[in-house]
Amino acid sequence: MFSGLVQAVGVLERRLAQGSGARLEVRGTLPGPPVALGESVAVAGACLTVERVEGGSFTFFCSAETLSRTTLGQLPVGAKVNLERALRVGDALGGHWVSGHVDARVRVLARRVAGEGLVLRVELPGHLAPEVAEKGSVALDGVSLTVARRGRGWFEVALVPYTLEGTTLGMLRVGSVVNLETDLLAKYVRRVLTSGGRLRRGG
Secondary structure (H helix, E strand, O other), X not given: OEOOOOOXXXXXXXXXXXXXXXXXXXXXXXXXXXOOOOOEEEEOOEEEEEEEEEOOEEEEEEOHHHHHHOOOOOOOOOOEEEEEEOOOOOOOOOOOOEOOOOOXXXXXXXXXXXXXXXXXXXXXXXXXXXXXXXXXXXXXXXXXXXXXXXXXXXXXXXXXXXXXXXXXXXXXOOOOEEEEEEOHHHHXXXXXXHOOOOOOOOO
């Protein structure tokens, strides 16, 4: 589990196909104790398991599902990615509950300057629309954000200077593709509502 507060911006140094999946090598410096094998790290919003640590680089394996659901199979070598270590018990939750399980790849539809910040209008697939509410939370490339406005097929988020400086979101342009994770609580509320107000085991 993550908070959506990015701790570092890393660089994708290598992607090596492994059957239907791939191994990614990412260089970055994360705060806290040394990163351990088996540790979970959110890379551009996708929860990955550290397989190898060498110097300042980490190696992760991505399954075919991860590659098809996220941008990690398409990012060019040299691309910058947001990094966050998993939360530990007792850590402050400054963003919102982020699972690192990306729901969809979505496009930036519009980008406009707003004072010292930016406003992004982002595509909202119809099947995810019930999980996105105005003033609710979403994660884009692992960054916890508040939905400022929502319309048919889109939503908007406002990016403050701190977010622009400390994450990759300031690099986005119209047409850029990002990883979207909707709010975890909204998923469970939707599940209850669509199951007739109750959760059935195995259902």
